[in-house]
């Protein structure tokens with residue numbers, strides 16, 4: 029009974045989280061709640077506060093205000109309890125360049141108090157599992173960017189953490205390495221690990237995250253499943269007219285299926301129309317029937333579902349001031 | 358669902374963490390044989406350079422060689438400069454992303470400066486032994502027997518350890534290797550305004566006061582006494598010159614008392 033309730037408790041939970049660096053309000057009342065055993069994506073433009081949020085959750089940075097609990101413990105009062113259960117792979121690889129990969133992992137294992145033997149065993153096991161054993165005894169400064177990232181991820185897995193924070197885990201990786209990391213994350217989540225991931229690649233969030241929070245200027249501006257977010261801006265219907273069809277008639281016909289009050293975009297030269305539609309419930313035959321009954325000849329009709337990129341640009345388009353402000357002298 | 362691996366920890370776990378940090382820092386050295394060789398060559402160069410260049414121009418009372426006068430000074434100077442070199446190493450270390458990872462781990466944060474200074478101390482012992490052996494080869498001797506000689510080495514290591522904590526504080530303040538290297542340059546005059554190379558008796562009075570109260574001078578005077586080397590100051594003496602052993606211990610204790618809490622505080626504090 030108790031266990032069941034415990035499982036329901038969000039593993040990462042923040043309310044009213046604030047953090048200020050000098051003049052920059054990096055976090056401005058961030059709220060979020062991540063259920064156990066899921067992958068949660070944090071999206072946002074540069075300077076939105078994603079890294080700062082992750083650093084607060086990982087007990088590195090102390091919040092100015094708000095309440096934050098990770099794995100059932102307060103990140104300020106019970107930081108030590110939190111640290112025993114989390115793994116972190118930060119935005120920049122946190123490794124000792126002047127040590128070998130194996131030494132890095134062993135030292136981290138020992139600082140997690142695994143004991144010398146377990147630390148060594150765990151290092152060997154992970155190096156083999158993530159196919160880095162061929163380079164394990166080389167100095168990290170001789171590693172490629174992708175190998176570093178991989179080692180950094182492995183280092184965050186040393187204790188088999190219950191909560192894993194990955195800050196842009198695939199930045200700068202080639203497609204194959206990216207897929208490898210995706211597989212790793214999926215396997216960890218399937219195993220019951222709760223993963224919080226920040227990324228600039230929206231397809232990555234689409235692929236991995238069950239829930240997404242879009243962060244801008246230190247607060248969450250939208251949240252939901254990838255599909256819910258896409259529904260915010262909805263689908264569009266694109267129509268290419270036959271030479272003899274009337275643009276005006278077509279526009280009128282399309283208004284019937286348009287989202288509330290939306291007016292079709294008309295491209296007179298290309299003789300195409302495009303209109304946002306209310307919901308995903310529209311099927312292609314329905315659109316074709318609608319046009320057909322209005323007697324309009326069309327060359328091509330398509331329903332275009334939005335990508336997460338479009339959602340992202342729409343949501344953060346107007347107020348992503350954080351980074352731009354700092355560029356203005 | 359898997360449980361995180363972990364072991365029970367005790368208040369003493371922090372010392373284990375310190376030991377791990379020390380091993381980590383020494384492991385890094387293992388991969389840099391060039392630096393090890395440099396650490397070993399510097400003492401030889403210092404003994405030859407100062408012993409022979411200065412030695413040819415400076416005469417010492419009752420016919421003993423300048424090296425006899427110089428060795429205690431060189432040992433102390435090598436120790437202080439070596440200990441301060443922890444400043445650059447620690448500044449570089451603290452600038453690394455890996456410190457962020459350490460901060461997210463259940464280790465004791467205070468173990469970081471303890472481990473760093475412990476690693477520095479190990480290097481210091483090696484340096485001290487090397488320079489002593491080089492001195493012995495070129496004719497320097499400790500004349501009062503083993504126990505006083507060990508006492509002198511103990512004093513040098515105590516001062517060395519204290520100064521390495523000073524380096525840890527400065528290193529954690531600058532967090533940047535270049536600034537640290539600049540700061541290091543300031544150390545040289547601090548060490549030179551002392552009786553390492555020449556007695557303080559002939560200095561202008563303001564400079565002499567500075568040199569007499571420099572803990573380096575106290576340590577050098579104490580070592581000359583304990584080794585039975587020439588150069589004991591005479592006449593109207595400042596307190597540290599008249600009581601060099603307590604002065605060295607006191608100065609080291611004072612440095613530790615101030616710097617250990619400061620360095621620990623710097624690490625306990627959150628990263629900004």
Ligand SMILES: Nc1ncnc2c1ncn2[C@@H]1O[C@H](COP(=O)(O)OP(=O)(O)OP(=O)(O)O)[C@@H](O)[C@H]1O
Pocket residue numbers: 049050052053054072073074075076077078079080081119350629
């Ligand atoms: N240590 C710091 N000192 C001063 N300002 C900081 C510090 N850390 C972050 N900031 C500022 O806080 C804001 C949020 O930064 P943060 O790194 O959290 O953004 P981010 O969302 O991770 O961006 P990116 O996508 O570029 O990684 C930025 O304006 C940044 O300049």
Ligand SMILES: [Mg+2]
Pocket residue numbers: 078079080119195
């Ligand atoms: Mg970031």
